[in-house]
Amino acid sequence: MWLVRRQLDTRFERLDPEDDPDRDDRLIRELYQEFGGPLLRQVRQTTGNDLQWAEDVVQETLLRAWRNAAKLTWERGLLWAWLLTVSRRIVIDGRRRRGVRPREVEPPEADSIAVPDAADRTLAAIVVADALRGLSPDHREVIEQTYLRDRTVSEAAEILGIPPGTVKSRLYYALRALRGVLKERGVAN
Incomplete structure (x- = not known):
């Protein structure tokens, strides 16, 4: 050759x-x-x-x-x-x-792109609202004032007309009870 x-x-x-x-x-x-x-x-x-x-x-x-x-x-x-x-x-x-140069990546298929919607958030809100109905009125009020209305313990105590220590105690037991209700329904672990 x-x-x-x-x-x-x-x-x-x-x-x-x-x-x-x-x-x-x-x-x-x-x-x-x-x-x-x-x-x-x-x-x-x-x-x-x-x-x-x-x-x-x-x-x-x-x-x-x-x-x-x-x-x-x-x-x-x-x-x-x-x-x-x-x-x-x-x-x-x-x-x-x-x-x-950054690596070139193929764009994902249009079918596999997750489109954000409020369905998950709405479903979670429905489940939590339903679970809140299973709590005592005192526990429900404390959670509503602190978590749902975004108030401090002092502000919630003033609105509810109870001492801040009582708000803290009720909030502790209310969250425990809420977790228990959600666990019974298979939502929380």
């Missing part, structure tokens, strides 16, 4: 583009046949075995060799070294680009 390659190298050097319009096609075909497989194996190691990325790198490397065909030395060892260097630089540039 190397002898055939050497003959092709000298033939490519002698060909004038006007003499052979298929010169470019044959050159790129020869590059792929000679170096495509070994270069792909080498590049896969540097890309972390990412086949798609490695194939892109090989394609870009051989394309650059084709573009620079007039400047290259067509000796097999030198050409192989040049291809390895170019492919390594393409991988490095790709890693730098990936590090700077």
Whole structure:
């Protein structure tokens, strides 16, 4: 194969583009046949075995060799070294680009997007309101004043006409009772 390659190298050097319009096609075909497989194996190691990325790198490397065909030395060892260097630089540039740019993510399917609505909140309010009906009136009043009307213990004590300590005590037992009622209904754990 190397002898055939050497003959092709000298033939490519002698060909004038006007003499052979298929010169470019044959050159790129020869590059792929000679170096495509070994270069792909080498590049896969540097890309972390990412086949798609490695194939892109090989394609870009051989394309650059084709573009620079007039400047290259067509000796097999030198050409192989040049291809390895170019492919390594393409991988490095790709890693730098990936590090700077955020990863591209496919948008989710329209069916899987959760649309916020008030159903959960409404359902929870209904369950808690129903559970509150199961409490004593004293406990229900304390929870209503502190949690539902967002008042402090002192404000609730003044409105209810009881000492703040009593509000705290009733609130403690009211919350315990509310948890018990919700647990019975299988809502709380």
